[in-house]
Amino acid sequence: LNVQIVNVEYLTAESWADDFHLLKSGTRSAKIKKINFMPGFTKKTGGLILDKNFMRCLSEKKFALNLVKQNLDKKILSEDFSDSFKILIFSYPKNFDFLASAIKEFSFLKKIIVFVASGAGADSAKISLKKFKVDFVCLPFMQQEVWDAFLSLMDFSFVRGEDSFSRCCLLGNPFIWNIYPQEEEFHIVKLNAFLQKIKIPQIEKFSFLYNRNFKASCCPESLEILEEKKLPSELEKINSEMKTEILSLLKNYESLKPEFKKFSNEILKNGNLAENLLNFLETKIPR
Template sequence: MLSRSPAPSLLTVLSSAPMTTRPDWDVFCKVIDNFGDIGVCWRLARQLANEYAASVRLWVDDLDSFRLLCPQRDPALSIECVQGVEVRRWESLFTAVTPARVVLESFACRIPENFVDRMAQLSPPPLWINLDYLSAEAWVSGCHLLPSPHAHLPLVKYFFFPGFTTDTGGLLRERDLRTRRRCFAASTDLQNDWWRALGSAAPRAGTLLVSLFAYENTAIGDLLHAWEVSGRPVCCLAPCSRTLPAIAAYAGRALAAGDRLQRGALEIRILPFVEQLRYDSLLWLCDLNFVRGEDSFVRAQWAARPLVWQIYPQQEAAHLIKLDAFLARYCAMLPQATAVVLCEFWQAWNAGRVETAQWQQLAASLPLLHEHALRWEARLAAQDDLVKQLVRFSASRL
């Protein structure tokens, strides 16, 4: 799921004609986990095009998943210019094209060999960058920007690591993101417009507003039961995603976008899939955001609201090392008691079992966690964003 250009025409399809000159950037993306990888790449490609006037080709192997993020796409077209980016279907039999000046493969997706061969035939060759996954682990800074010469061709690949410190590649953030968030938070009209566009009304004052976006998780039922007996009303906004079967099991009936369920102190509203532009507003609106993977995780941090992260599960629980590494950084500025509450809840959520008492402790900590989220966001915003660093690095090598 998961930016917005100041121009209202951002949501329009600009052209279906391919680029006629060599582009500045080729961005390759394999859709592995529904929306996470393509969510990052789509934001990155748009930012390059809209903030740096770069010509960008985005190669995507699964245009059906991509269409949910960008409903304006015509699924019948394998080449289409949308929001300033040329989007191309990444076919198994790869098209013979001239590589861009910068070639970015996302998340070790392994670009086609015949394309790599064409890269080697150019003089000078393109700058080749592998954009890796986000991690807070200490080793990341030591590997950021390391070169890796090709075994047989006169090419060098550079590893580019997003991160939370100044010695990493930073995080995706559009130039106007913080301004848009502040305007939204200060404007009742903008918030009411968001609810009207959803065909709904804001819950009554005093309700705890929570967004729920997660992978399959056996703790979802635990959480819903805890909210049902909460002393404070809870409104859960759940976009249609992999959480739906667990919510339906709790409801005892099938659910679809537009459905509502009231049980005790809990109201559940099932939202349609929320595209990126409106998902940011959802995060800004809520008091607490449950997020997953990488794209929504980063956006939740820019929302400056308390969050709960479900990290992408890996074999042999390797993901829990990454979870703990982020928690160590994120909680470093928290009072110890609050840090313990947050860590225990995140770990329980990722383990698939949440006790009602754990939720009650987290709920009681939300005022402190909100203040902390504001400080954390400001600290991250003092660093250069990911695309700015990519553009600066490419300029230094070309």
């Protein structure tokens, strides 16, 4: 009995994803063959998941809004939901004072609604928002289809997790990625790879500061990137600059959106990961 293993790997923007896609791996038996299949952001990878529900949310805001209304409590969606600037916070735990302060200032310019998603960072986000007297709405856990619809309706999102990150990449709305922190801040290397793909200079400085763990030691690869960017190291100055940076991003939302949309259009051309995988299994795997 011969066995063919197709190893679907995790999502990364690092260049090695192009090289590993469809690369054969060694096994301990001649009867077992293994090949890697990489999700990704380039034509040399398998692309991202583009299921029907998500694609409809992407193209039909009315459909997305109705889906959200049918599945969430009416108290969550106020009457001015559609007319407000909608900010989502779905991040790992951190001190969000800089963000709450920036949102408070931004609220004098725009009618906003801040949504805090359930999960690891919710409590710390609520503490900062309450401290700066910023009104917010707590979100319940949602089914994936409803979450996708909700994400598509946001104007600016702070997201974590591979699923939400990949969805935001495809939606074309401005967002900041809170990457999963790793030892010696190696996640900075992965973050830098993504920033090199999306190519929006305005979000670079904030993205690096937002994802730093200043209490941790830094690996040489990450340290080299951070030194090249000449980022501040004093905590007080860091928080001040983070507020300045994110406030600027919020204020310049309209000019940022075309850049994010351009990136989403590029990766949509790579096709559906699921269809690409099935096509590979049907045409390339011997039976």
